[in-house]
Amino acid sequence: MQIEKAKILTNAEVAHNIWEMKFEAPLIAKGLKGAGEFLNILSMESWQNPLRRPMSIASSNGDVLSIIYKIFGEVTTILSNKRTGDYIELLGPLGNTFTHWQNGHHPILVGGGVGLAPILNLQSECKSAKIEHSIIIGARSSNEHFIDHNPDQQIYLTTDDGTTGESGTVMGPLERLVKEKANPYIYACGPEPMLEAVRDFSLAQNVPAQLSVESYMGCGVGFCQGCVIPRDSSQIQDHSYHHKYSLVCLDGPVYEAKDIQFA
Amino acid sequence: MQIEKAKILTNAEVAHNIWEMKFEAPLIAKGLKGAGEFLNILSMESWQNPLRRPMSIASSNGDVLSIIYKIFGEVTTILSNKRTGDYIELLGPLGNTFTHWQNGHHPILVGGGVGLAPILNLQSECKSAKIEHSIIIGARSSNEHFIDHNPDQQIYLTTDDGTTGESGTVMGPLERLVKEKANPYIYACGPEPMLEAVRDFSLAQNVPAQLSVESYMGCGVGFCQGCVIPRDSSQIQDHSYHHKYSLVCLDGPVYEAKDIQFA
Amino acid sequence: MKRRISNLPNLKLTMGNVEFDNPIWVASGTFGYGTEAPELVDVNKLGAIVTKSITRKPREGNPPPRIVETSSGMINSIGLANIGVEKYIQKMLPVYESLSTKIIMNIAGTDIQEYIEILEMVESVSSVIAGYEINISCPNVKKGGMEFGVDCDMTAKLTEALRSRTDRLIIMKLSPNVSDIVSIGKASEDAGADAVSAINTVVGMSITAKTGMSNIYTTYGGLSGPAIKPVGLAAVHKLYNKLSIPIVGIGGIVSEEDVAEYMLAGAKAVQIGTANFRNPGISEDIISRFNLFMAKTKWGSADEMVGQVNTHS
Amino acid sequence: MKRRISNLPNLKLTMGNVEFDNPIWVASGTFGYGTEAPELVDVNKLGAIVTKSITRKPREGNPPPRIVETSSGMINSIGLANIGVEKYIQKMLPVYESLSTKIIMNIAGTDIQEYIEILEMVESVSSVIAGYEINISCPNVKKGGMEFGVDCDMTAKLTEALRSRTDRLIIMKLSPNVSDIVSIGKASEDAGADAVSAINTVVGMSITAKTGMSNIYTTYGGLSGPAIKPVGLAAVHKLYNKLSIPIVGIGGIVSEEDVAEYMLAGAKAVQIGTANFRNPGISEDIISRFNLFMAKTKWGSADEMVGQVNTHS
């Protein structure tokens, strides 16, 4: 875990309101443990927005890391105004990683919206490790997609409005793939309703699943106790001082589907 | 009085920590009444710094206005990071103007530090009106000057450390010129100690003087009652609701030396 | 959920016996007497103008420095500089005849008698003013206002005394610098106030480290601006839960979303203060943008959203 | 004016019977139990660590959402999630043996008995802790702390009860959400506290206009960060004027200049809170930069500047 000023290499809109930023962060890159980890980003000197913003690592390639972010509010707008050569301050790598995908399963990767970021990172790892896998990417409409629907390559896109790929949510292809593939393992990140649907499905079908969840973060390092989610587990974690809650910044963001609850 | 988004033409450091910015502000330019007026500048969307910053108009040329500013704190730093083509939001023109300089006097213009800005504006007006005048510019050291010492042209520089022009404060050349010139009238803007010295000298010598003063401003339009200075005059101004104080934003920033007090 | 995108949403409201065109007003002391910047704002668009606090006699106010910026806020200690009630009656009331916006006169005093005298002087002449906001919460005067603002009994006595002397709208303006703002609000309600407004400024101080100087002559001043919006929202929501009279929300409003937040917290109307200093026309802008905001929400009228924040419970 | 540019300025101070290397501490609840981020901060550089509030039993804390950003600040309602005194004694006290920085244990309770019990449990074992900060000012628990923080008698009783049971440093942590913070401070002093710290968070609320949701599960939470620095400075200066025991300044400190401002206002030491979330190493950085700052001022030592703000009077 480090604080590092990273030089921005590229920063561009890749789909409607969705941006990709690449930067050089050699120190943080050295500490990476795997897909699922995130960075806590500071985008300005001013204290108007005192808190950093957590963003999943979308790719790592030597010293170069990337994030994929959606313009949501003040800070993501500021991020999108950064230019090549500017700096941002990163705290990371933070959080845990997806696991078990190397253990003889068929990983089914599911990304919704900018939840795609850690899923793409996991996809790269599967590719490097030559592990056969499928990936399902959901969005509301084709303009939010920046990857092509390609069933031959096991890349399945869905859109709510049917403008690209399959019409409907990620659940369509997911239900199909779980049946088709031997020994499937689901890895998902996306909006809460999607994660809930994946969770319920995985429990009902008894298919193992890991979900990368979001929560409002103050610090990313266990200081503030702000980032809790209710936890359905008897495994007591000291971080959150009590078994009822789990700190997403330290115990997460990746959880076994069965271990967490949604509000 | 208008609010206008002005496009920045140039923004460059002209001396140590002193910057000049030129921008196009056709609406405000139309309303100008003369040297001494100022703008109230907003440099960002963020509310980290809720208040505008007052800056004297240093020159006007058709639609193009300029300011000369010193990097002091947060907002002037932000100003200095603006690039050609960026926008700043101006409220103006505000305040009153220097007067009487066209009435057969020999104007002696005195500028200290960035107090130079309105003085340079007045100098331009004197030149346009072909009125003979002298100008004295004071600074701590040569690196804060961006105009050349040129006694032949009646341009006198002073520095505290003697690195350019005459050694000492503006008072040296001022005392000399007041003696030399027939019917002198002093116009001064600069740091408070300088203004106090000019004021005391003008009262003692019975030479008329107008001073452009600064005060902490909230609004620039008479809403907040924040910008008062004690006033030595029986002339009651309604703006400040009481004869004891004067609102610098409406009654000033230019005052007859005899009319104001310093804290 | 009904949506009314086509028509402009209904922003009208009634408070006491007054009908206001919209719930977005300008706050006392932040808009002068309403006539300062005619080039920059059409005051007739505003829901109401609350004028600068008036005392019995003109006041010169505090020596400078009177204001200073802070992180997302500012501190002021103007010290109730004002023209006094006589000049207000003589000079301002006639001007207000020609405005179509509602005028609310803010009154400040050092004892109950002073408030009464001011109110009676205004009541004794004919004028169009819609009502009074009673400043019992100015942190910037040595004697005066503040004492009422922290004391339920004094607040009740003052409210009763004024209530018995006017049928016009009476709004008691509450201080956040108290252990229990709700009890002061309740005392106002029980004594006959038509509404309460909250909040006035929060006591604060500013120092420049390099010089060691206090940046405000009177040492302490009143903090306002976006920094205090959370404090204002909490006050309004607490008052809404316990009072039945309307609440006017104040504190850090700079956008149409801020207006909506205050209304969701329980404000029937709001006042914009510090933001006017940044942009004298901002209140007019916020009214237009609030119209657009409303058109996109599920709320049919501004009144319907008052107090409807979802608090997870 | 003496200037000591060559030597590092003297930052040492004594409070109660404890000597601190420097006046820059980290605030309770913003630095965990001090052992969370060893890669990012050398805690032995800190003047002191005030640990997260401890209650008699472990507490799960409030449901999420627990925190939200505001303009130049944040609101939290953690609800005193903590490991409870037994685990604190068992797990944390031994760890503190190996640290050279001073540890101040922050204690919270719902009644006097609970505070006493906690303190006695810690006093009954041997440990290196330097003293206690008594949280009588947490706005985020339904029962508890808050009641003391607004009441002089209760504050006095609690202070006396604890004073009679320990010789260690006792610092009473004061709430800004009161009409008169000085009277609570005075009650603490008269009852034997070694020092007071101020301020805890300011009650606030946050709403998202678009969704109509409260951003904090418990509706109200505590506002902290640069937004409240003016409130903290005013509290410290008022306390300094009336108390003779030392004051620990808290609220919105993010730079060495903020530290200096608090000391000029009257703080003998300060605590850094919210800023630690932005940068876990910031307190260490501020200590270095405060050293440089001091070297350029007229003050020979940090102690000399305490309370020396120039207030124009």
Ligand SMILES: Cc1cc2nc3c(=O)[nH]c(=O)nc-3n(C[C@H](O)[C@H](O)[C@H](O)COP(=O)(O)OP(=O)(O)OC[C@H]3O[C@@H](n4cnc5c(N)ncnc54)[C@H](O)[C@@H]3O)c2cc1C
């Ligand atoms: C572990 C984790 C990984 C994430 N990865 C990504 C990613 O790869 N790409 C992406 O676009 N987004 C990601 N997010 C969400 C991202 O942090 C928010 O979109 C971002 O903070 C919005 O900031 P803003 O200032 O633009 O919006 P604001 O206007 O400040 O807030 C809008 C919303 O953003 C969220 N938010 C704001 N501040 C925080 C905070 N400190 N912590 C958490 N959420 C916050 C809240 O839901 C809030 O309602 C991730 C969040 C977490 C917790």
Ligand SMILES: Cc1cc2nc3c(=O)[nH]c(=O)nc-3n(C[C@H](O)[C@H](O)[C@H](O)COP(=O)(O)OP(=O)(O)OC[C@H]3O[C@@H](n4cnc5c(N)ncnc54)[C@H](O)[C@@H]3O)c2cc1C
């Ligand atoms: C009528 C008038 C004309 C001016 N003309 C010029 C000029 O031509 N060039 C120039 O460099 N400066 C000028 N100033 C001063 C200029 O406004 C300040 O230097 C500037 O506001 C500093 O802002 P900052 O954020 O960089 O500094 P900060 O760190 O915010 O403040 C540093 C100092 O700047 C001053 N200041 C800050 N905010 C305000 C405010 N709202 N109103 C007044 N003073 C403030 C205060 O003295 C403060 O102590 C003028 C001021 C006035 C009143």
Ligand SMILES: Cc1cc2nc3c(=O)[nH]c(=O)nc-3n(C[C@H](O)[C@H](O)[C@H](O)COP(=O)(O)O)c2cc1C
């Ligand atoms: C410069 C200034 C002067 C003020 N004068 C008064 C006043 O005379 N009477 C009053 O009741 N409130 C006065 N206030 C308080 C405001 O009306 C308002 O309650 C407060 O500023 C909070 O709102 P804001 O955050 O939108 O500014 C003043 C505020 C400021 C900033």
Ligand SMILES: Cc1cc2nc3c(=O)[nH]c(=O)nc-3n(C[C@H](O)[C@H](O)[C@H](O)COP(=O)(O)O)c2cc1C
């Ligand atoms: C997330 C969070 C948790 C806190 N928890 C505690 C606590 O357990 N006990 C306590 O006395 N103060 C607690 N505080 C208050 C801080 O110690 C401090 O008084 C306050 O945040 C103001 O300082 P700041 O503006 O530097 O943050 C907490 C503050 C925050 C932001």
Ligand code: FES
């Ligand atoms: S974000 Fe602060 S503890 Fe997790």
Ligand code: FES
């Ligand atoms: S700056 Fe507001 S009245 Fe002059």
